[in-house]
Amino acid sequence: MTTNRRTFILNSMAATAGLGIASSIPGGLRAAQKMVTPSDQINIALIGCKNMGFGDLKNHLNIPGVKCIGLCDIDQNVLNEKAAEILKDYNQKPKLYGDYRKLLENKDLHAVVIGTPDHWHCLPMVNACEAGLDVYVEKPMANSIEECNLMVKAANRYNRVVQVGQQQRSGAHWNKINQMIKTGHIGTLRKVNIWGNFNYGVGMPVAPDSPVPASVDYDMWLGPAPLRTFNPTRFHGDWRMFWNYGGGLMTDWGVHLIDMALWAKDVTTPPRKILASGANLSFKQNAHETYDTMSVIFEMDDYQITWQHTAGIQNGPWNKPYGMEFIGDLGTIVVDRSGYKVIPQWNEEEKKAKIEAEESNKGGENHQEHARNFIDCVKSRQKPVCTPEIGRAVAVAAHSANIAVRSGENLLLWDEAKGKFSNSEKANQYIVPEYRKPWALPKI
Ligand SMILES: NC(=O)c1ccc[n+]([C@@H]2O[C@H](COP(=O)([O-])OP(=O)(O)OC[C@H]3O[C@@H](n4cnc5c(N)ncnc54)[C@H](O)[C@@H]3O)[C@@H](O)[C@H]2O)c1
Structure with missing residues (x-):
């Protein structure tokens, strides 16, 4: 079963409401409805596709029910090559983007994986949180102390599930x-x-x-x-x-x-x-x-x-x-x-x-186990093993x-x-x- 993002956010809110966690999703989406069920399909996209990001994406796609609906990179050759690989290995045809802000407008998304260089972690992560998405962001969490502070703040302010790519925590x-x-x-x-x-x-x-x-x-x-x-x-x-x-x-x-x-x-x-x-x-x-x-x-x-x-x-x-x-x-x-x-x-x-x-x-x-922990938490609204607070510290x-x-x-x-x-x-x-x-x- 596929849920669009709006439904998913509402589901998430219901789940977090059940846990007594204050919700602050932007856009006035307030009315909590049904719970996320473990059978829900999770639509993800990757921002920064060349090496680690693509490895992360594949680890997510190895989990039943996870689908890639978007790839974003500033290098058209990387995009084409990775899109071909996703088609061949997973029979999926994600939409291709050169600007992550356009990708974040996709209403069917539930989560993004961020595999850009370190100086490009903070903005996409914060913007994804603002858009009501959960985030798997590669380590180090950011390239400066203040960016790390802002990322912790964003995850909490928008009540998102955020996993930092320090995968040894899942080993x-x-x-x-x-x-x-x-x-x-x-x-x-x-x-x-x-x-x-x-x-x-x-x-x-x-x-x-x-x-x-x-x-x-x-x-x-x-x-x-x-x-x-x-x-x-x-x-x-x-x-x-x-x-x-x-x-x-x-x-x-x-x-x-x-x-x-x-x-x-x-x-x-x-x-x-x-x-x-x-x-x-x-x-x-x-x-x-x-x-x-x-x-x-x-x-x-x-x-x-x-x-x-x-x-x-x-x-x-x-x-x-x-x-x-x-x-x-x-x-x-x-x-x-x-x-x-x-x-x-x-x-x-x-x-x-x-x-x-x-x-x-x-x-x-331990990348595969770490991706699994993230997806489990996207569904359950529990905290993943490597929270932004840990990534920041x-x-x-x-x-x-x-x-x-x-x-x-x-x-x-x-x-x-x-x-x-x-x-x-x-x-x-x-x-x-x-x-x-x-x-x-x-x-x-
Ligand atoms: N967890 C781990 O074990 C592990 C291992 C390796 C790398 N990493 C982390 O993964 C991240 C990526 O590292 P890498 O080695 O794959 O780097 P890379 O340079 O090989 O790949 C980065 C990709 O991001 C793209 N990119 C750059 N700016 C972008 C933007 N604004 N929008 C979209 N795409 C953009 C690049 O074109 C490139 O394809 C880094 O933060 C790195 O520290 C983690």
Whole structure:
């Protein structure tokens, strides 16, 4: 059964009313009617189709009852290629758009997936919420602290189901180690060490500016970011290493892994003390602004989180290019997406290990489970496993580390009540991005 969006919103309102959640859907749609039933078809669309967004879309389409009715991209070649793939693999013919605002006018939509570069998360997400749609938005939630704030506000103001693409929250082995830590299996957690030494963090070899490809609406790709000449090293996929579009490895992988470190103690607000050092010390022949070398300490209330990246070496502790160590007073858990290992501490007095050694290689990628959780929540109106509040907390942590270095302060103190750094006006200048006209930060 297909419901159009208006009916769906009303259904959603009925469901949320049942949960006692205040509803603030725009457009005066007030009268609650019937409940959403699990058999309702969910019509979705994708904004930003090339890589991760398309993977997300396919994971949604693998769920029975989910249909793609729109694809939006500023690159006509990407649109054509992805539309052909959806037709071939799913026998569906979504409408194609070059401007996401037109897509949001489609009254049959229930939800959108946002797979645009980081500087293009906030506006489509907020506008989708305003249009009464639920949203799956990729991580990091946004490319600045203020955009994250606005996105949390929009999700709550318009009462939408919003899942941030930190899919490890949906992973069975991540859930397992999270429970092990919370139930004291490794004793009291005092430190989490994290590293991510990926090759791609050094960017692509320097290339000259070139004409904008004929299929691309480059002005729309830049959107709120400053006007800049077209260069292939800053475009599809490679924008991550340039401040106006992304935050380098610190935000790209940082949010995935720091998220696990915050979750271990159910922290849902940004760290209060951030000590960071970063620089570009290598790969001078490559195009990148974000730091290739970085060390960060997040001082938490009763534990410490460290982040290290040395981009371009693709290896690290435990012979892993990325990973985490959760250190308690009975043992350590070393974990990455492939699995985990429990390494007991030695009890010298009793001459035996404090806990049992254990190993599992039953990890995996968790995008499919994360999409499933989102769709379940679209139907049930429950909160998904990675709410905007969680997405914000970890994005603010990662952005704070970058800001600590960019501002030259190295040590920053975050005041959550005031929403700014208490020890540096220089650092506070990085909180609110300057949008290029005619784009403007949304008002909620
Ligand atoms: N969850 C994960 O594991 C994971 C993995 C990779 C990437 N990501 C995130 O996914 C997002 C996309 O990353 P990617 O590697 O796929 O980037 P990409 O550059 O390969 O793809 C982005 C697409 O968005 C399109 N686009 C840009 N501006 C647009 C606009 N205004 N309207 C419509 N389309 C627009 C581009 O043309 C391109 O097709 C990023 O936020 C990234 O951090 C998440």
